[in-house]
Structures are given as C-alpha cells and as structure tokens.
Amino acid sequence: MGITPNSELQTPNLSVDIAGLRLKNPVMTASGTFGYGEEYSEFMDLNRLGAIIAKGLSATPRQGNPTPRIVETPAGMLNAIGLQNIGVKVFIKEKLPFLRKFDIPVIANFFGDSIDEYVQAAVELSGADGVHALEMNISCPNKHAGWIVFGTDPKIMEQVVTAVRKETKLPLIVKLSPNVTDIGIMARVAENCGADAVSLINTITGMVVDVKRRRPVLANNTGGLSGPAVRPIAVRMVWEVFKAVKIPIIGMGGITTAGDALEFLIAGARAVAVGTANFINPTATIDIIDGIERFLADEGILDINEIIGSLRT
C-alpha cells in the first residue's frame, strides 16, 4: 500500500531541539510529579527520558500547606502542596549529584514570592553544574503586589521575566498559568521578554466541597486541577499559543497515553511533559515514548518533527 519498504525498516527519529537543548525524545516529566528523579528511578531507566523537570525550588526552603493537600476529582485531582521544597542550596548539594549521573538534560523549575526571590533562585541554579535549563513557574502570588499571581497580570509578568532573563544565560522556559483570559497574550509577553520557550499548562484552580461539613476538602480551600480531566483545555491552549508565538512550546496537562501526547504535538507542542499520570503508572513516560515511536512507525513518519504543529483546521 502507501508504506514504502524504507519506512518499515528505519526507526523514526524522535529527537527534538528545544530552547537550545537536544532531547532524545520529546517526553519529559512535569515539575512536582516526579520529585528529583530518585523515587521513580527504581521503576525505569531515567536515561530513556527526553528530560527531567524537577520539583519546583525557591531560594529558601518552603514547608508547604497543611493537609489535606490532595483530593481526587472525576478523572483528575486537586493539589495544594503549597510548593513545599528543600530550597535551591540543598537541591544543588544533595539532589543534583544523583541527577548528574544520567545522560539527560535536567531542567530546574523555580519560583518565588517576589522578583528578588525569583532572581536569587535563578542565579544560584544557573551556577550549578548539571542544571541544563530553567523553567520558571509564574503561578505564584507576588507578596509586594497584593498577592496577585505573577502569571495572571501581563505587567507583573513582564517585570519578573525580564529580571530573571537578565541574570541567566541558561535556556529559560516560562511556565504559563491557564488561569487567564487569553493565554496567547501571556505567551507573547514571555517571548518579548526573551524566554527561549514556554511550557503549559500549569494546574487550573478548583475547589471541592465536603457537603456534610460544608467545608472545602483541602486545607488550603482551593487547589490546582490536573490529570485527564484538564487535557482538552490544555490542548486548546497549546494550539492558541502556537498561533501566538514563534518560540517552542512544551505541552502538558492530563497526558496519560501516547495518543494524548500526540494531540499536543500535533497542536503545536515541540515537547510534552507527563505529570499526574506518573502517580497512576510509574512507567507512564516510558510507555508514552514507546507508543509515540510505534505510532510514527505505523504511520510511516520518519521524523517526529514532521507532525509537530501539523494540525489541519
């Protein structure tokens, strides 16, 4: 039929270039769902991943929110971890040596509650051996501006991304919040401030009520929705951002199977990240990589770059 003998023999190329990084395949782990790689290393060979995006870090350690921190929802979950983390210094000293043993890019995710704190974390991470790129989580409230979330106000976002961009030479990925009216505008702000890539989506703010107690289930009242339930929203947002900017996109939100990942790639993401699915299936990332490869082979596609942004509308 239409398949040439050539395409059946060759294994398709899965590698992609993003923000100056060469990834052996487009599948990464989403920040906060994979710790610093150690917990899942017994279940898989981390070297098979496209990259690891580590748990979000701040300049100083954070203890996070009281419990309950998580609650399940239909095909999803809400989390209000409160960005508990060990801080940049301990990460560099205690977690990076483990990650350096692997032959894959390590992307450090970081955040702050003030511009200074963002800059401090970025500077310290940029000087560390074994951090290959930075992902900036801007879904955090700004303590100097009435706790408005950086990533929901174009002006505040511009200030913080510009400040960080000045202080780091590492590839800078800005992670967009979906809790905005027009995510394309926010992506353009990131691009104009010199971001090398954008990643999306972070979690969507939600709430679950315990009807007997008439209280929110989460101690924090609200939490971030993730998992299969958010996927269609995430795919739509990736597509909108793809139309709005030229810098590459890392797509995420509910990716659980290779088919899900392909939706994002076709909609315009050059790479994807797998989050909540790791909890359900510790080898989800590997299954997705294998599934993408099989899909390309079956379709006779030699290079994954052929399908990126190939959406027909």
Place this chain on the structure above:
Amino acid sequence: MTRYFKATVLENTALNKHFRLLTIDAGRSTLNAQCIPAPGQFYMLHSNSTYDPLLKRPFSIFKHEDNSLKFLYRIRGKGTICLSNLRDGDIIEVIGPLGNSYPEPEGDFIAIAGGVGIASLLPLLDICKNTGYLFYGARSKDELVMLSEAGALSKEVFVATDDGSEGRKGVITELLKSFLNNLKSEISNFKLPIYACGPKPMLKELSEIAHASGMKCYVSLEEHMACGVGACLGCVVKTVSGYRRVCKEGPVFDIKDIVWE
C-alpha cells in the same frame, strides 16, 4: 521493576456488609527478597482501568504467603466500591511494598487497633506470636472483623465497642488506661512498647497516654495519597522536625514526633 506489577485476583471475600478480604497472586518474580512485605508496610492498589477513580488507594499488608498477598479493607467510597467489585481472575495493578514498618518488639508489647486498623497490626501479632496484648475497638460487634484470628495470635485480648454489643462499651483507649493503671500498681516502672493503628481521635488520646506513662509508642498514620512513593508531597504529616511523608518516612512514626493539629 518489581515493586510495580500486575496481579491476579484469587479471592475477594465479603466478611460482612462493610469488610472484605482481597487475595491476589503477585507472581513469583515480584515477591523476591527485597519485596517481602514487613508488618506496617502498604501497597497502592488500582482497581479499574478507567480514569475514575483515577488514583491508586493505599492498603496495609494483612497477610502474605508464597506468592499471595492479602488485604483487609473496609468499603468507604468510590475506590473501595470498585475494589469490592473485583472477581476471581481479574487483573489489578499494584505498587508495593511501600513505606517503613513497625520496629520489631523485643519482648511483650501492646497492640491497639481501631476498626480496620487491625489490618496493619495483624502481621505484627503474627510474627511475634503470643507476646502482644491486643486492644481492639470498633463501632459494634459486626465491625470487629478478624477478632478471633487476631485473638489467637495474642497473649491477651481486650475489646471495646461504641455501642457495647461486644466487650466494654466505650472507647478502647479507656480500657488501655485501666489496664496500665492496674499493672502499674502491681509492677513499679512498668513499660511496654505500644503499636497503634486507627482513627485520629484514638491516636491523639494515645499520644497523651504514652506521654503520661513514658512508654514508647509507634503509630501508623493515614493521609490522602496520590503517588505512594514519595514524589508528590501530598501525604505529609506535621512532625516536630517539619512535614514528613506518610508514604516514605512513614506510615509508622514515633508518636512523640507527631504534632497533632
């Protein structure tokens, strides 16, 4: 890759309206030396392949023999209802054994179980046959599951129910208090380690008893979990040295380290 595996349901027996006993065949390869569960450890069980319920649920190891693992569970909500619908031959996804375990007592000990907490303590009673004083409390007689099995492994058994349908009417910690008072009047400087699993009010009460008596007390805690392996930080408990993961540093903690909220 042995701690993440698929298992076959051998039996899923109803003990009464609320409780079931699930037996799964984990296969020979998955129960190698590192994967033999110790008392207090738990497994994450996924009971269906749809996205609702999405997450696996944690259950304590109740018994294991050769390739089979047994779990004693109470039907609560979506996840345990799905679990209760499993039939012989069904395939179930499992991660485990996870978490730490009860430190092995050196001599006699006290085990205090509230309700389905007995699931976590029975393997301890089993490896330390006839050295444990078991205190077992539940809402009513029919919720005292596995009482005779647990009793047969214990040195002595004390029972309390909320409605008085079996044993003393009231909470189990009251029975423990009078037991300790009696012993104290007989033996000075009397101390036994306490092992506990049950609802929070029981554990809180116990922390006061342990504090007052100066006795060592290990508690197995429950928190909502997503990953079960230490990656999501969803399951933490407040301790004197900050938040600790129930799935990784726990589920068994020294009660004096817990900050009750």
